Amino acid sequence: HFCVESLVEALKRHVKAFERFGFFKAIMLGGLEPDRWPSIPEDDWLRKALDGKTPVGLFGGCEVIIHNGPVFTEEEYELTRELVGKGETPRAEFSWMRTYLTEKATGKLVAEMTLQSMNVKSTIEGYSELRAKSDALVASSKL
Numbered sequence: 519h520f521c522v523e524s525l526v527e528a529l530k531r532h533v534k535a536f537e538r539f540g541f542f543k544a545i546m547l548g549g550l551e552p553d554r555w556p557s558i559p560e561d562d563w564l565r566k567a568l569d570g571k572t573p574v575g576l577f578g579g580c581e582v583i584i585h586n587g588p589v590f591t592e593e594e595y596e597l598t599r600e601l602v603g604k605g606e607t608p609r610a611e612f613s614w615m616r617t618y619l620t621e622k623a624t625g626k627l628v629a630e631m632t633l634q635s636m637n638v639k640s641t642i643e644g645y646s647e648l649r650a651k652s653d654a655l656v657a658s659s660k661l
Contacts, residue, residue: 560655567648574641578612578634585627594622602632610636 589595596619603614612634620630639645 564648564652566640567644571642573637573639573645575634576610576638578636579632580634581631581632583631584629589619589626589628595628596620596622606639610638611639612636 576606598618598620599617601613602616605612614632614634617633618627618632620627639649642648
């Protein structure tokens with residue numbers, strides 16, 4: 519629904535434009551910090567084998583939904599992320615992450631983004647061997 523008072527109030531504040539990549543990265547991707555996942559001791563062999571190397575990564579599909587926008591420059595927001603899917607093609611592994619942007623003060627959902635990230639298999643030396651070892655460990659693990 520359209521409310522003139524809300525429009526007038528919104529025009530008094532600085533609005534962030536979603537088409538600006540800097541905003542997109544800083545807000546919905548969480549800035550320059552990479553995702554941090556809990557360390558799993560069973561993956562120590564893989565971290566050692568990779569020796570800090572990472573595959574070439576690409577963004578795939580992206581969907582942004584504005585629920586209660588616009589997004590204001592002076593407002594404080596919180597991000598919540600969840601892994602909603604993963605898979606692979608013959609040349610890449612991919613994951614789908616959903617990020618929720620909420621107002622810090624009220625908890626109101628402002629926007630959400632679903633983003634596909636892909637890692638190119640051929641950019642990791644020895645990928646096939648590493649993958650075979652990982653698959654064998656998963657197959658033999660107790661669930």
